[in-house]
Amino acid sequence: PYDPFEGILLTDTFQMYEQDRDMIANLLPDNSERRTKQKALDIRVIIGNPPYSVGQKKEHDNAKNLKYQNLDMRIRDTYAAHSEAVLQQNLYDSYIRGFRWASDRIGNAGVMAFVSGSAWIERSFADGMRKCLAEEFSDLYVFHLRGDIRKNMLSKGAAREGQNVFSSGSMTGISIAVLVKNPKALKHGQIHFHDIGPDLTTTQKLNIIRDFASVDGISKSGGWSMITPDDNNDWLDQVDRSFDQFIIAGEKKSDEKRLFENYSLGVVTNRDSWCIQSSRSRLGANIQRLISNYTSELERKKEQGYSGEVDRYVKNDPKDYSWTRALKTDFSREKPLSFSDGQIVPLHYRPFTKQWQYFGRRLNEMVYQMPRIFPTATAENLIIQASGIGARSGFSVLMSNVLTSLDTIEKGQCFPLYLYEETRPNDGLFAASSDQAGGLTRRDAITDEGLAHFQAAYPGEEISKEDLFYYIYGLLHSPDYRERFKNNLAKQLPRIPAVKTFADFAAFRDAGRALGDLHVNFEAVAPYMVTFKEGDHRLIPEAEANPNKFYRVKKMKFGGRGKEKDRTTVIYNGNITMQNIPLEAYDYVVNGKPALEWVMERQVVKTDKASGIVND
Secondary structure: OOOOOOOOOOOOOOOOOOOOOOOOOOOOOOHHHHHHHHHHHOOOEEEOOOOOOOOOOHHHOOOOOOOOOOHHHHHHHHHHHHOOOOHHHHHHHHHHHHHHHHHHHHOOOOOEEEEEEEEHHHHHHHHHHHHHHHHHOOEEEEEOOOHHHHHHOOOOOOOOOOOOOHHHHHOEEEEEHHHEEEEOOOOOOOOEEEOOOOOOOOHHHHHHHHOOOOOHHHHHHHOOOOEOOOOOOOOOOOOOOHHHHHHHHHOOOOOOOOOOOEEEOOOOOOHHHHEEOOHHHHHHHHHHHHHHHHHHHOOOOOOOOOOHHHOOOOOOOOOOOOOOOOHHHHHHHOOOOOHOOOOEEEEEEEEEEEEEEOOOOOOOOOOOOOHOOOOOOOOOOOOOEEEOOOOOOEEEEEEEOOOOEEEOOOEEEEEEOOOEEEOOOOOOOOOOOOHHOEEEEEOOOOOHHHHHHHHHHHOOOOOOOHEEEHHHHOOOOOHHHHOOOHHHHHHOOEEEEOOOOOOHHHHHHHHHHHHHHHHHHOOOOOOOOOOOOOOOHHHHHHHOOOOOHOOOOOOEEEHHHHHHOEEEEEEEOOOOEEOOOOOOOHEEEEEOHHHHHHHHHHOEEEEEOOOOOOOO
16 A cells, blocks of 8 residues: 655755744644654754755845745854855855755764755855864765856866766756764864866766765775865965965955055946946936836835835836845835936946946945945046956956946956045134035045055155056066965955065056056057958948948957857958957956957847847
């Protein structure tokens, strides 16, 4: 006769430990009884393939991740408490919740084995997690399968992650972890690590896993290497400790001497298709339409007297609306929107790609410190945007004189030449006049102590804060510096050494100034004279008669056929082909891609699928 397996449950594994009675107890009493029985069991082995998910991807999804108060508190008290990372959102990824839950569930003895994302092995956000795992488990067996497709894409293959072991089923790197708690073990925190190797296909990886078959299979092949974590709780890509002797570019957590008084991430709109455009007039029209639709929805809410949950009320058609968490909060508070809540400003959107942006706190999800760096469209400033901690495209820097996005340089931190603040009136005898009171005061962003640090290194030499700004930019492009401190720059903000002689300092300063001029004014520099296949296109009558049609670009592409690309040739469109492009042009890589390829990728007519908005 049919004999049911009573170990299986219909439940949310994490939720069943948040409350004693489940929500479907009355509907499925047998399930509820088994649930209670299982919670009382002494479980020593947990295996799984927990889902990999950090938060809701888009506000339109209306599918926010559940909160697990007790489990998340355990993460805060352990993994987060021991972390030095500023951004800890990724510690609440479902698979990391799985690690925390299972570690607690097996008690002081047992085994947990997960096939999961591999970011926890190497990314900076998981430093506290790695520390806790090494303390809680006697032996940790980690088989790193690589396969981070985004890292491959961002690094143009330099990361050598190979294909994903789940083929198109996953974009993230994968690992197999078998973690053992043995209270009788003589040593704890023994980390056994095996890297599957670079550039392997899905089939090759699956064959290797099949041939190893088990932890013991890797042991017999001598495949395990032992890892000793460093002071930062890093297992892989450990840093050069001499880096810590240099002065840090920026610091917000401590009183450590620093070069820049303030710095900021680039702006996050969470509605780029609405807030960013090549055409200033179209951008204005898009924002006006969005505000009009929001206002109509707000009036409908007031007329109907609705006071319930916003997600259940608002219309979610992405062709008319662009909801974000902050905008829904404003809607629930019945705050009106006005075009004057922001302003249209120039934007450096991606490397060597200028756009217009509607810039303001109401319709940009996060503006960070940018209002102090570029408070108005005409505010003069320069910024050095450097790759953020954990950037997978490798370290890059780029100078700009306008507002930048978060991912102009991946997760980029922007270090400014100047800071702006509102001029405050003085009520005393020498009070500021009324026309000054509402204005802005500009001052240097480089600190006095930062300047003094370098003046002391070169006594008798004159060094200004602007000199130091350009020196930093030159040094951050140094191949020697980037190679020696590659791992540091992936996990920390830049630190800036003083080179041996003032002559060297001056060389880096002058190089930084020259590079900065090229990078800031890239649209105005003298062009390299490639050959145009059709001859001088300025003389073609059609170009003069209908320039919009003649120069219209749908997608630039390289010459050649199939996979054999001819990078000396770029087909601009059906009318224009550029030839004799020097291959050396591709040596300049910024944010994981040659500069020329950024231009080819971005200078196109693009239609946003969700909103239908065309950026031409």
